[in-house]
Amino acid sequence: VAGPPAVTPPEPPELPERPAEDAVRLALVDAARSLSGLGLNHGSAGNLSVRWHRGGADGLLITPSALPYDRCTIDDVVWMPLVPDRSGDPRPDGRRRPSSEWRFHHDLYARRDDVDAVVHTHAPHCTALACLPSVQRDGLPAFHYMVAAAGGADIRCAPYATFGTQALSDHALAALRGRRACLLAHHGMIAVGATLEAALALAVELEWLARTYALALSLGGPATLPADEMARVVERFRDYRP
Numbered sequence: 001v002a003g004p005p006a007v008t009p010p011e012p013p014e015l016p017e018r019p020a021e022d023a024v025r026l027a028l029v030d031a032a033r034s035l036s037g038l039g040l041n042h043g044s045a046g047n048l049s050v051r052w053h054r055g056g057a058d059g060l061l062i063t064p065s066a067l068p069y070d071r072c073t074i075d076d077v078v079w080m081p082l083v084p085d086r087s088g089d090p091r092p093d094g095r096r097r098p099s100s101e102w103r104f105h106h107d108l109y110a111r112r113d114d115v116d117a118v119v120h121t122h123a124p125h126c127t128a129l130a131c132l133p134s135v136q137r138d139g140l141p142a143f144h145y146m147v148a149a150a151g152g153a154d155i156r157c158a159p160y161a162t163f164g165t166q167a168l169s170d171h172a173l174a175a176l177r178g179r180r181a182c183l184l185a186h187h188g189m190i191a192v193g194a195t196l197e198a199a200l201a202l203a204v205e206l207e208w209l210a211r212t213y214a215l216a217l218s219l220g221g222p223a224t225l226p227a228d229e230m231a232r233v234v235e236r237f238r239d240y241r242p
């Protein structure tokens, strides 16, 4: 006696394969949205980017200009090619305009192999300190060993220049030389990293350092650690990972 006919289970519906770039766009939008919850930003202030190759072209994905992050979707993120010699301005690809600060994002990827993500915010304690003449002159000194997390014995403050200009990019790159974070006078801060996660974590750390330094200043002013100790800590950070 023949048994019941074999039942072939239905094919699972075909899911469209999510392009890798969309996953990176989503990570960028998620990181941008997380900034206000972390107390690092508000509204459309600040901007974020990641290095992203398309085909053979080196480039970056960057948040759009002037769009509050809670309204930003992955389709608002803009791709730009790197033009290392800056023979002309890169042509952005997207339905929005790229962040007005695309110059320092672009220039960091063009000049620094160790940078694959950039976070710029107007975090309140960083910004308040970046308005003080002493901080504009000397940066954040070695008042706490975690200053070394940015790669040196202090965290420099780039001189003021109008937002979105090449002058601001030039100042920022000079302040970030050999470092992963800096303050921007009368403006905010920049943190960079080999991953978006690392740049974001450093941005959080820098805002904590700024808040703590402001507190120490208000209590009479901190002492600082000697240069040889900071050199030891910088060395230890080279190996500090989970």
Ligand code: 13P
Residues within 6 Å of the ligand: 044, 045, 046, 047, 063, 064, 065, 066, 067, 098, 099, 100, 101, 163, 164
């Ligand atoms: P965008 O909205 O153009 O990114 O500018 C915000 C900002 O923080 C400028 O420094």
